[in-house]
Amino acid sequence: MLDQVLKIFDIVPDYDLNIMTRNQNLFDVSASALQKLEPVLKKEKPDLVLVQGDTTTSFIAGLAAYYLKTKIGHVEAGLRTSDRYNPFPEEMNRRLTDSLADYYFAPTAGARENLLREGVDEAKIYVTGNTVIDALLMIVEKQRDERIQCELAQEFQGRHGISLDNHRIILVTGHRRESFGKEFENICRGLKQIAGHFQDIKIIYPVHLNPNVRRPVRKILNNVRNIHLLEPLDYFSFIWLMNRSYLILTDSGGIQEEAPSLGKPVLVMRKTTERPEGIEAGTAILTGTDSENIFTSVKGLLQNESLYNRMATTANPYGDGKASLRIIDILVKQLLH
16 A cells, blocks of 8 residues: 555655564554564664654654664654544554654644643754645646646546546545444444435545455445445545545544645544644534534535535645655754754
């Protein structure tokens, strides 16, 4: 799933730890990443290890660097829900990573305040915006070309047999570990209710590869006329589809940040979010995983044009596309100081 993203940005890794195995759990990922990072870091002897986000591999990379007394920079530092099990394990991954870091690249002023409350030295915190917006805007710029737009539309219709013309598109993503089981089934029932009530919309759902996601999705949403279940899309195609959508339902952190840059309202199908800025600004609504709440929130946006327009035109609080340049500038000055 990562390879196609690397290809888009012309990134060729020097090392592939190859830790992905079938049915692995958090213990497997953590142990494998830690053991395989050790020889790489010992060979390369980096001045600094830069980790991004709140994945288990990000935390483990920070831990490996700490064991070797190497400085650590954390991109996307300071995000919090204050619930250690929501999202799981990401909330503790980012807290533990921040406890190890030497440089904190906070995407927002709110994330900076979280770090200050936890006693982080103010001089080590830099508000940069989020690099996910940089990546998004790079792709959007490439897709401004009408020829590329036509190619993407033709490829999408040819591959999936779905025409997006003359329909409002609801794009759905879902993969959160803490929602596996009953809550994920509730999400699916909410989507089915939406599809049944609004016959003129199309729900496009690229389904995550995790079997804990695929089982309830296939069980509840298969053969619903206006719900289209797809295999995961490559990043380039996914951004295009986001841009073609009317609104987005997701439990993804990154999409909560990306969608406002495209003028798309976001409904967050989670109990909590570490990105409250979107809720406060009005670009996102926190629906939880209750099927009725999801249905009611979507109904409101589909039927209330003024609410939709208000959400769609609110400025993105997560960055301006220049976070990477700021981080580079800070690191160069700090490491050469």
